[in-house]
Amino acid sequence: MLEVAKEEVTRQNALRVEAIYIKLGQLSGVVKEALLFSYNIACEGTIFQGSRLVIEELPVIVYCSVCQKERTLISIQNFSCPICNTLTFDVKQGRELEIVALEIQT
């Protein structure tokens, strides 16, 4: 993650990084707490030292073909429409693991 962020930091000629903003889908396979826990350690001795990691968690949104609407799953242990109970695997959101923004001093 820091490698990807570093590319942008270099491109922007940043002097300091205040924060990294990321989106984390519930199906990304990554746990928020684990990321936060390792973040400070990973940042040590780099331009990211002292910066904040801001995580926006995204629930899973699926398309229900019966309702013909996008629905937010109540739990990733149950891929059924919360309204009509139809099982659906048409995932519209929830696999994200991406950096959305950097807060930098230039």
Next chain:
Amino acid sequence: MTIPPRLVEVREKILKQNDLLAQSLRQKFEKSGVYVISLVSSPGSGKTKLLEKTLSWMYQKYSVAVLVGDLATDNDAIRLSSTNALVKQIITGTICHLDAQMVENALKDWDLKSLDCLFIENVGNLVCPSSYDLGEALRIVLMSVTEGEDKPLKYPTIFNTADIAVITKLDLAKAVEFDFLLAYKNIQAVRPGIKVFELSAKSGQGMDEWLEFIQKLLQKG
């Protein structure tokens, strides 16, 4: 006067390097005409056993290779090398999953064009392997009857990223009073529509259907 920090929009996938490499591997596999199947499961679900049986059937008809990921030993590779398939061990050290770079490195001295099928046995782990695309055409998740019917609910993401599920160690199902209906319900709840096989590589039960499926894949691929 201090300049306030500014916000720069980025929108980059954190695993983009892996994703890009996996995509180029996938293209390479397609071009070379090799069908790539990866296997994921918890440790001890029977990935190696299933591969042993599958390979010893396949080698008469197909040219097959296997990459085996493991933290420390090459025991699995030794087991599999008795099947006449081309086998290479990837020892990951402390890393709990395979990534596209490891796969690419391991394939360097193999002629992909001479292969019909490549199996990639991932490190036994139900968490991290789900995030890493290896360029495979098909991802198979295994769960043995001894692990309990609720495995899919405990690790939804690995089932969710798989294309096929295989319930293994069918010969032990009675002893552990495995509830098939519940297991199927749980698998479908986290990955609706997934095809499920039941088999025992040891007793041979369910193996015909499985091997027929593999054969069909290779005909198509």
